[in-house]
Amino acid sequence: MxxxxxxxxAQEAFQEADSIQNKYNHATMDSDHYLLALLRQPDGVIPxxxxxxxxxxxxxxxxxxxxxxxxxx
Numbered sequence: 001m002x003x004x005x006x007x008x009x010a011q012e013a014f015q016e017a018d019s020i021q022n023k024y025n026h027a028t029m030d031s032d033h034y035l036l037a038l039l040r041q042p043d044g045v046i047p048x049x050x051x052x053x054x055x056x057x058x059x060x061x062x063x064x065x066x067x068x069x070x071x072x073x
Contacts, residue, residue, distance in 0.1 A: 013034060013037045013044070016040060019037075021033045024068045026068070026073060032064055033068070036068070039057055
């Protein structure tokens with residue numbers, strides 16, 4: 001993948017997803033890592049979108065963190 005062709009926000013999300021992957025000592029990055037990274041972007045498009053949909057972002061983040069804790073390392 002050519003990261004330089006992505007938007008700045010997408011590049012930042014991939015960097016954060018990589019940090020999350022490393023935090024949990026996972027061998028590969030998957031959608032759970034990326035979704036958590038997108039949810040944590042304070043000025044990204046995902047947080048307000050989920051808010052408009054009525055998603056409890058704090059609960060979703062907590063669920064994702066629990067899921068990541070249980071994944072094989």
